[in-house]
Amino acid sequence: MTTKQINKYLPLTESSAYILLTLDKPLHGYGVMQRVAALSKETVSIGAGTLYTAFSNLEKQKLIEKAGQEGRRKLYVLTDFGRSVLAEHIRITEILVNNAKELGIFNS
């Protein structure tokens, strides 16, 4: 895994970042929707069409993989590569957030 390969997928869209974040353990689509809503304090909602599209894209890009089935629902989980991409995305975002805090321009 080179930095170049990782950078190809950066920056992640907000929905992709949240979907990856919820897939640290195997989870099905319904679980992802609920966890994203809860984790983001309802600031991000992911529609069924968007999630289905994201699953197939992220799987093609090998950021996630299938991890069994629960009834009719397929489970997905982060791959090691997906974990590296997410980690890099978080690192970059953190720099941005810290800069904003240090500059204090949004403190009122």
Next chain:
Amino acid sequence: MNTVRKFRWFWSWNDIAEEKWLQKMSAQGLHLKEIENPCFYIFEKGEPQNYVYKLDYRLNSAMFAHVGWYALADKSAPQKSDEQEYFQLFQDAGWNYVGEGRGWQYFRQSERKGQNQELYTDQASKRAKYRRQIFFQLAIMALVAVLTLPQAFSPDPTVASPISITAVAALVILFALPLIPLGLRLQKLKAQI
């Protein structure tokens, strides 16, 4: 009979108008039950409901069964696992599946004021939906063109019949012209980022 059959022409760029029309019908107590391809709508009479309708573009095996390609997809055969996963996900998200028409999958749920009731919540996946639609429209267009153009432009006047010329005109009106509004919409979605 407790059902009503209505004819309505569906232009391929009009999916959002279609959603609003079905919502209005349900508010009058006419709930979509089934679509007879290409343009007949079967409604069930009932109590007026505040339903939100949403359309997704995706080909499924039932669609092939509609057009009679039973060799490709047997309606009684179990759904493929991808398809199962697709419908399960929409059901989990609270969408009731109504049916399919011209490659569009029709879903509905009760209206919930102040809540996001979209199937597509980001620009990238919304664009992908319309790209799928344009792709399949181009594929059908190419197929029809291959079948009709050689006859329409044949130098032999007995081959270039009024029928084959009509077929070419239909090809242009049904498939080629709609590509303009469809392309413009994709362009507009790109600009919104």
